[in-house]
Amino acid sequence: xxxxxxxxxxxxxxxxxxxxxxxxxxxxxxxxxxxxxxxxxxxxxxxxxxxxxxxxxxxxxxxxxxxxxxxxxxxxxxxxxxxxxxxxxxxxxxxxxxxxxxxxxxxxxxxxxxxxxxxxxxxxxxxxxxxxxxxxxxxxxxxxxxxxxxxxxxxxxxxxxxxxxxxxxxxxxxxxxxxxxxxxxxxxxxxxxxxxxxxxxxxxxxxxxxxxxxxxxxxxxxxxxxxxxxxxxxxxxxxxx
Amino acid sequence: xxxxxxxxxxxxxxxxxxxxxxxxxxxxxxxxxxxxxxxxxxxxxxxxxxxxxxxxxxxxxxxxxxxxxxxxxxxxxxxxxxxxxxxxxxxxxxxxxxxxxxxxxxxxxxxxxxxxxxxxxxxxxxxxxxxxxxxxxxxxxxxxxxxxxxxxxxxxxxxxxxxxxxxxxxxxxxxxxxxxxxxxxxxxxxxxxxxxxxxxxxxxxxxxxxxxxxxxxxxxxxxxxxxxxxxxxxxxxxxxx
Numbered sequence: 001x002x003x004x005x006x007x008x009x010x011x012x013x014x015x016x017x018x019x020x021x022x023x024x025x026x027x028x029x030x031x032x033x034x035x036x037x038x039x040x041x042x043x044x045x046x047x048x049x050x051x052x053x054x055x056x057x058x059x060x061x062x063x064x065x066x067x068x069x070x071x072x073x074x075x076x077x078x079x080x081x082x083x084x085x086x087x088x089x090x091x092x093x094x095x096x097x098x099x100x101x102x103x104x105x106x107x108x109x110x111x112x113x114x115x116x117x118x119x120x121x122x123x124x125x126x127x128x129x130x131x132x133x134x135x136x137x138x139x140x141x142x143x144x145x146x147x148x149x150x151x152x153x154x155x156x157x158x159x160x161x162x163x164x165x166x167x168x169x170x171x172x173x174x175x176x177x178x179x180x181x182x183x184x185x186x187x188x189x190x191x192x193x194x195x196x197x198x199x200x201x202x203x204x205x206x207x208x209x210x211x212x213x214x215x216x217x218x219x220x221x222x223x224x225x226x227x228x229x230x231x232x233x234x235x236x237x238x239x240x241x
Numbered sequence: 242x243x244x245x246x247x248x249x250x251x252x253x254x255x256x257x258x259x260x261x262x263x264x265x266x267x268x269x270x271x272x273x274x275x276x277x278x279x280x281x282x283x284x285x286x287x288x289x290x291x292x293x294x295x296x297x298x299x300x301x302x303x304x305x306x307x308x309x310x311x312x313x314x315x316x317x318x319x320x321x322x323x324x325x326x327x328x329x330x331x332x333x334x335x336x337x338x339x340x341x342x343x344x345x346x347x348x349x350x351x352x353x354x355x356x357x358x359x360x361x362x363x364x365x366x367x368x369x370x371x372x373x374x375x376x377x378x379x380x381x382x383x384x385x386x387x388x389x390x391x392x393x394x395x396x397x398x399x400x401x402x403x404x405x406x407x408x409x410x411x412x413x414x415x416x417x418x419x420x421x422x423x424x425x426x427x428x429x430x431x432x433x434x435x436x437x438x439x440x441x442x443x444x445x446x447x448x449x450x451x452x453x454x455x456x457x458x459x460x461x462x463x464x465x466x467x468x469x470x471x472x473x474x475x476x477x478x479x480x481x482x
């Protein structure tokens with residue numbers, strides 16, 4: 001909940017915020033636990049840590065990727081269990097023997113490395129520490145959407161869509177919409193449309209280089225935006241009547 | 242917190258329980274999120290689901306275990322990343338080639354199968370649905386402590402120690418103590434000692450078959466219990482003076 005929402009008269013009364021807590025008391029604690037002062041705590045799952053070390057350690061790897069002049073190694077089993085595209089590529093009928101070298105076109109090594117990190121650990125490298133996200137991070141997230149779409153790593157794609165949807169602004173919304181459109185990110189497209197139609201930003205957006213560029217290179221995408229934006233605006237108008 | 246703890250005068254005043262909540266309001270919400278009605282939710286990590294399917298699917302397995310007349314298959318990579326003992330056994334210098342058949346002595350196939358399940362998914366099979374635990378489940382948990390100790394799967398061992406520590410009773414506490422002692426479960430041993438010394442149960446415990454059996458087969462373990470129990474009781478007495 002944002003600060004402004006919280007400060008609305010709906011929640012504040014006499015400048016006081018009342019929070020109601022429901023506390024459940026279990027009436028019959030287990031006989032044995034009643035006397036147990038030192039409960040044995042079980043640490044959280046460490047399976048992603050184990051997988052992360054497997055990737056870092058580079059032990060027993062059985063596939064190598066050449067990406068933009070760099071070589072990155074991995075385990076076919078892990079890649080195949082996490083991505084149906086890798087599974088088809090690495091266990092397909094055309095492939096035999098134990099060692100594979102695969103050349104990856106059109107991808108920066110840092111992006112492929114982040115993709116591998118996500119595949120092994122279900123989280124993004126580093127960027128967690130820097131949630132506000134510099135421009136460089138946002139650029140990486142865009143590239144990761146492309147990579148996640150290419151290898152059908154759906155949770156990574158959704159994670160990137162979520163991050164971009166929270167960073168939408170006048171400068172980038174059209175570029176983000178085009179990216180979402182190209183890589184079948186329906187949720188991110190919805191978020192872009194919502195940003196465009198529920199904020200009063202359209203005039204500012206039209207003045208951005210992103211908009212002008214898209215109008216030149218792919219006007220059909222803009223037509224889509226306008227069509228859906230118009231439909232959404234009409235809905236809003238009819239609801240408010 | 243148990244009901245009786247909550248009802249103590251330390252928390253109740255005039256039969257009222259006051260709960261203080263600290264609410265943090267972030268003063269500068271991000272411009273872009275302010276208008277976003279449909280936040281894109283990222284589903285929880287599915288990596289253990291992927292690993293679980295790998296075990297169930299039995300695809301691309303490279304090791305087979307003969308356990309009590311049954312054959313169970315698995316992936317050496319997963320076993321090695323989760324257990325240093327499996328790593329040494331399956332990747333040791335003595336072993337070559339792609340296929341391995343390993344015979345496991347002194348273990349029931351159901352126990353080994355549960356161990357595999359934990360190794361792949363970081364959780365116990367089925368028993369989660371039945372938290373109160375029938376006697377059969379408790380027996381399985383005991384066997385799993387032995388298996389976890391044998392393969393150095395530390396989190397599984399702690400999880401089983403935690404479950405047993407919550408099920409301690411007069412009938413089983415001595416048997417549980419002997420098991421904990423044999424498999425280096427220091428936390429569970431502490432819980433047993435605590436149960437014996439802070440409850441008034443020693444006379445009842447002495448009448449159980451478990452106690453009589455241990456007195457016959459391994460009296461030195463009982464001596465340990467008494468030594469540590471005495472020391473603990475002395476501590477309690479000196480504290481209460």
